[in-house]
Amino acid sequence: MTRLTTTFAAPRPALVCFITAGDGDTAANLDALVEAGADVIELGMPFTDPMADGPAIQSANLRSLGAGTTTADVLRYATDFRARHPQVPLVLMGYANPMVRRGPEWFAEAAAQAGVDGVICVDIPPEEDFDSPWALGPALRAHGIAPIRLATPTTDAARLPQVLDGSEGFLYYVSVAGITGKQQALIESIEANVARIKQSSDLPVAVGFGVRTPEQAAAIAKVADGVVVGSALVEICGEYGAAAPAKLKELTSALAAAVHTARQEHAA
Amino acid sequence: MNTPLNSFRTQPDDRGHFGQFGGRYVAETLMPLVLDLEREYRKAQADPAFAAEFDDLLEHYVGRPSPLYFAPRLTEELRLLADSQGNPGGGAQVWFKRDELNHTGAHKINNCIGQILLAMRMGKTRIIAETGAGQHGVATATVCARFGLPCVIYMGAEDVKRQAPNVFRMKLLGAEVIPVTSGGATLKDAMNEGLRDWVANVHDTFYIIGTAAGPHPYPEMVRNFQSVIGKEARAQMLSRVGRLPDLLVACIGGGSNALGLFHPFLDDPSVKMLGVEAAGHGLDGDQHAASLLGGSPGVLHGNRTYLLQDEDGQITEGHSISAGLDYPGIGPEHAWLKESGRVDYTAVTDDEALEGFQLLCRTEGIIPALEPAHAIAAVTKVAPTMPRDSIVLMNLCGRGDKDIFTVAEKLGVEL
Numbered sequence: 001m002t003r004l005t006t007t008f009a010a011p012r013p014a015l016v017c018f019i020t021a022g023d024g025d026t027a028a029n030l031d032a033l034v035e036a037g038a039d040v041i042e043l044g045m046p047f048t049d050p051m052a053d054g055p056a057i058q059s060a061n062l063r064s065l066g067a068g069t070t071t072a073d074v075l076r077y078a079t080d081f082r083a084r085h086p087q088v089p090l091v092l093m094g095y096a097n098p099m100v101r102r103g104p105e106w107f108a109e110a111a112a113q114a115g116v117d118g119v120i121c122v123d124i125p126p127e128e129d130f131d132s133p134w135a136l137g138p139a140l141r142a143h144g145i146a147p148i149r150l151a152t153p154t155t156d157a158a159r160l161p162q163v164l165d166g167s168e169g170f171l172y173y174v175s176v177a178g179i180t181g182k183q184q185a186l187i188e189s190i191e192a193n194v195a196r197i198k199q200s201s202d203l204p205v206a207v208g209f210g211v212r213t214p215e216q217a218a219a220i221a222k223v224a225d226g227v228v229v230g231s232a233l234v235e236i237c238g239e240y241g242a243a244a245p246a247k248l249k250e251l252t253s254a255l256a257a258a259v260h261t262a263r264q265e266h267a268a
Numbered sequence: 269m270n271t272p273l274n275s276f277r278t279q280p281d282d283r284g285h286f287g288q289f290g291g292r293y294v295a296e297t298l299m300p301l302v303l304d305l306e307r308e309y310r311k312a313q314a315d316p317a318f319a320a321e322f323d324d325l326l327e328h329y330v331g332r333p334s335p336l337y338f339a340p341r342l343t344e345e346l347r348l349l350a351d352s353q354g355n356p357g358g359g360a361q362v363w364f365k366r367d368e369l370n371h372t373g374a375h376k377i378n379n380c381i382g383q384i385l386l387a388m389r390m391g392k393t394r395i396i397a398e399t400g401a402g403q404h405g406v407a408t409a410t411v412c413a414r415f416g417l418p419c420v421i422y423m424g425a426e427d428v429k430r431q432a433p434n435v436f437r438m439k440l441l442g443a444e445v446i447p448v449t450s451g452g453a454t455l456k457d458a459m460n461e462g463l464r465d466w467v468a469n470v471h472d473t474f475y476i477i478g479t480a481a482g483p484h485p486y487p488e489m490v491r492n493f494q495s496v497i498g499k500e501a502r503a504q505m506l507s508r509v510g511r512l513p514d515l516l517v518a519c520i521g522g523g524s525n526a527l528g529l530f531h532p533f534l535d536d537p538s539v540k541m542l543g544v545e546a547a548g549h550g551l552d553g554d555q556h557a558a559s560l561l562g563g564s565p566g567v568l569h570g571n572r573t574y575l576l577q578d579e580d581g582q583i584t585e586g587h588s589i590s591a592g593l594d595y596p597g598i599g600p601e602h603a604w605l606k607e608s609g610r611v612d613y614t615a616v617t618d619d620e621a622l623e624g625f626q627l628l629c630r631t632e633g634i635i636p637a638l639e640p641a642h643a644i645a646a647v648t649k650v651a652p653t654m655p656r657d658s659i660v661l662m663n664l665c666g667r668g669d670k671d672i673f674t675v676a677e678k679l680g681v682e683l
Contacts, residue, residue, distance in 0.1 A: 048451060048583040049568060051463045052295045058450055071580045096293055096567040101581030123567065125299045127283065128291050134572065152297040154470060159300060177297050178468035 003089040003117050004146055004169040007039050008204035013221035014039035015259040016206050017252060018093065018230035020046055020060035022069025024237045024244050026077045027084075032245035033233070034088055037256025040206075040226065041081070042120070044234075045074050045094030052122045054181035056231040059238055071098055075114045082115025091118040091148060091169070096136070104139035111145055118146035118169040126162045137166050146170075151197060153177050153189070160200055170204040170226060171197060175211075181231030184210035191223040214258035221262035229255055276534035276610050279601060284484020284571075287607060290600035292483040293567045297467045302570075306485040308390050313492075318385060325381050326496060329414065332378075334497075335366040336504035336661075341631040343651075350652035360654035362647055363513065364664040365501045365529060368636065374666035375497060375525045376407035380476055382493035384411040387474035394469065396420045397476045398462040400427055400455035400521065401592030401639065402434025403666055404478030409443035419443040422461040424454035427591045434670050452585040455521075455595045459569050479522025480599035483570030487599050494528025501661060502532050513661035515650065516541045519643040520613070521557070521592050523599035525665035534610060543602060544646040546588035547615035557586035558615040559598040560606050573600040589618035589674065590638035592666070620645040622678055625668065637666030638674065 007014055017038040019029055023046075030041060046064035050057060074092070081090055092111060099107050099121055111119060121136055126149065129137040137147040146169030154177055155163055164171065173194060175185035194205050207220045208228025217227045236247045279286045284306075292302055312318040326332040339362045347359030367375040387395060395417050399405030405421040412419035421438055425447040428435050438445050451457040459477075466475045480490040505513055516533060518526035520543045533539045548556035556562055559574040566575040568583060576584045576596035588594040605611040616624070624644030628636050636644060643662050651660050668675070676683050 047581075049456065049460050051460050051569070052297075052467065054464075062450070065582060097575070097577065097583070098581035100567065101577070101579070122295050123293045123570075125292060125294065125296060127299070128293055132291075133288070134567070150296040152295075154297050154300045156300060163296065174297065176468075177470050179464045 002146070003087060004040070007089050008170055008225055012260045013224065013262055014206065014226040015217070015256045016040040016042055016208070016226050016228040017233055018042040018044060018228060019233055019237055020044035020057065020064050021074045021077050022046055022064035022067055023060045023234070024241055027080060028245045029237060029248055030081050031084065032248040033252050034085055036249040036252035037260070038252055040089045040091060042091045042093045042228065042230070043074070043078060045071070045092055045098055047095040047098055050095065052179055054179040054231060056181045056235050056238070060234045063238065075110050078111070078114035078116050089117045090115065091120060092116050093120040094122065096121055096123045099136060100134045104134060104136045107136070108139035108143040108145060112143035116145055118148045120148045120150065120172060122150070126165065129166065141166070141168065148172055150174050153193065160197065164201045164203070167203060170206050171201065172228065173197060173205050173207045173224070174209045175207050176209050178209070180209055184216055187219045187223070190220060194224050214254040217255050218258035218262040221259040227259050276605070276608065277531065279604060280484065280488055284488065286601045286604035289565070289573050289603040290484060290487055290571050292570060293572065294483045294570045295467060297470065298483070301470050302483045309386060309485050309489055312386055312389055318389070321385055322382055326378065330371045330377050330381065331369065332496065333500040333504070334369050336501060336508060337364045337366050339364055339632050342628065345627070345631050346648060346651045347656070349648070353652055355652060357656060358652055358654060359656055360514065360651040360658040360660045362651055363659060363661045365497055365661060367497055367525065367663060367665045368640070368667035372403070372407045372410050373669065374403040374407065374637065375494060375528060375663070376404045376478060377410065378496055378528070379478065379490050379493040379524060380407040380411045382489070383474070383476040384415055384417070387476070388415060390474065392472060392474035394418050394473045395476055396422070396462055396465050396473055397478060398422045398455065398458035399478060400424070400458070400594060401590065401637070402427065402431040402438070402670060403592060405443070405445070406434050406437045406441070408476050408478070409438040409441035412443060413441045420465065421445045422448050422458040422465070424452070424458045425449045426453040427455065430674060431591055431670060454585070454591070456583065456597070463569070478524070480524040480527050480601060481522045481569060481571055481573065481597060487571065487601055490524050491527040491531055491601060494524050495531045497525065497528035497663060498530060498532035501529060505661065509659065512536055512539050513659040514538070514540060514654065515658070515660045517544065517643050517647050517650070517660060518663040518665065519544045519593065519639045520598060520602060521546070521595050521639065522597070523602045525663050527599060527601055529663040530611060541611040542646060542650065543611055543613045544642045545613060545615040546590060546593035546642055547617045548587040548589070550617055551615055554584060555587040556615065557588040557594050557596065559596060560602060560613045561615050565603065568597050571600045573603045574598050589621060589678070590642065592637070592639040593642065614646055616642050616645040622675065624648060625675060634664070635668040635672070636664060637668045638671045640665050
């Protein structure tokens with residue numbers, strides 16, 4: 001069992017927390033998330049052109065790059081995290097160009113050495129991810145790292161098998177057709193789409209985009225295996241700087257309590 | 269026409285790859301959309317009514333065919349230069365494809381006509397676009413006004429400042445112009461914002477990309493719409509002088525005007541081609557926008573192509589005096605044409621482009637845009653090295669009304 005499969009095998013839904021690497025005191029921020037109950041960490045690799053992100057994560061990317069964050073720094077944050085937290089799954093999330101700059105093989109090997117469990121690459125769709133020298137998925141799988149793919153409301157039934165083919169770890173269901181941090185989808189739509197995906201796959205399904213509050217997270221946790229929160233945490237990093245860990249803990253604790261107990265309330 | 273086995277005109281493959289370049293590198297939300305766009309484009313290509321409407325609008329609305337013009341005084345000036353440079357009796361004839369005479373003043377409208385017809389065919393009711401110099405924004409706003417569709421133009425805040433006349437034109441035409449302040453606030457940032465809008469409004473919105481870049485099928489589709497330039501030029505040359513030109517020259521930002529001219533000639537082995545990138549303050553530093561000559565392959569804005577980037581794959585801010593060339597990438601077909609060796613690429617600096625700009629004003633009574641002023645600068649270097657009976661055909665892809673403020677400032681003139 002990998003760290004990801006172990007986590008998602010637990011009877012309670014998982015809280016997946018995203019922050020951008022190099023935006024503030026990354027180690028302290030990551031520790032705060034874990035201590036407050038985050039089950040999976042998504043660490044964002046900063047990129048100059050985060051096309052799929054809304055203003056909050058765009059700003060975090062620019063703050064991080066402005067502070068001089070390099071790919072080597074991101075890998076070091078991962079390595080140090082793995083040493084401090086041997087059991088907590090760690091996923092790198094980002095865009096193709098920084099990941100394939102030195103070749104997919106280089107990146108997969110470096111990520112594996114850093115103890116990374118999964119990689120989400122926003123802009124390499126399955127159509128480009130199998131036979132080219134820049135295909136990331138095959139390199140990741142060869143190094144025991146889960147290529148985690150995204151499905152969206154526009155991913156129709158005809159296309160879903162292609163998205164699932166080669167996906168590992170969990171499937172990230174993007175609940176709104178849009179950018180990160182904006183509006184939230186209706187819970188009915190999320191429930192129907194998660195059910196649709198689960199009919200075609202045994203992979204756990206985590207739902208994200210637009211999830212900000214414990215109430216929203218709890219509602220999603222009732223129908224999905226995991227809930228991803230990003231922009232709300234990233235905004236805290238931006239607003240509080242060095243004082244962010246305490247504030248991150250506050251929000252993450254509330255989110256974790258809501259997510260972890262969502263199905264108990266449901267059953268009661 | 270039979271396609272030769274070793275044709276340069278059969279790219280891309282069915283996944284949008286030009287050799288190792290191109291493709292569809294977009295977020296999952298957009299994938300079904302770009303696949304749908306490709307299907308609809310193929311249907312439109314097979315529909316004679318689509319081609320008929322495109323041709324009719326190009327003739328009666330855009331004003332095509334654009335003239336093919338022999339530039340006698342520029343040719344004479346460059347022959348004097350040839351004499352003084354030790355090539356007496358040299359100096360090619362310089363001809364222009366006059367796409368600056370199109371409605372809206374540049375080649376951009378050719379592509380916009382094609383894409384808005386496709387958008388309407390697909391039932392889309394809202395148009396978005398990015399713009400750098402503003403020429404594509406003006407062309408998009410124009411076709412939206414012509415067909416009564418709402419139009420949102422994303423433009424880098426820096427470009428909004430340096431291209432004020434075009435911003436006003438777009439507004440007059442009914443478009444909403446949204447200044448983009450993220451990143452370097454230029455063309456690439458406008459394109460990011462266009463993609464963000466598209467991803468959030470996929471159900472009703474068509475994104476008219478202005479150059480031969482982006483996810484498949486955009487690079488192929490834009491090239492095909494712009495190929496009217498080269499098809500006309502080829503026929504006009506044969507009809508006027510009875511032979512093909514020896515050298516084609518065009519400036520390159522994303523590269524759509526160059527591909528439009530080059531593509532119909534790619535399988536004519538006697539025709540050489542030269543693409544001209546913006547060298548800004550010089551290729552030796554980082555203040556240029558020459559992705560092919562000063563960049564390396566990577567993935568941005570939906571395609572794999574040459575990019576200006578650092579060792580970590582972060583995109584770097586280029587520089588050019590011309591807002592239309594100030595883009596850190598290039599259409600994937602150019603990346604392939606460079607690697608295949610079919611097209612040569614060079615770059616000229618801001619200062620050389622300014623000299624080319626003034627030279628054309630003075631010798632031919634034509635005020636060119638700063639983008640083709642780069643091509644003129646390249647012509648002034650290469651034409652004097654060629655024999656007198658040879659022919660250089662340059663795409664004069666835009667007029668310079670929009671640039672007179674930038675040029676005045678550079679020349680130290682207060683307006």
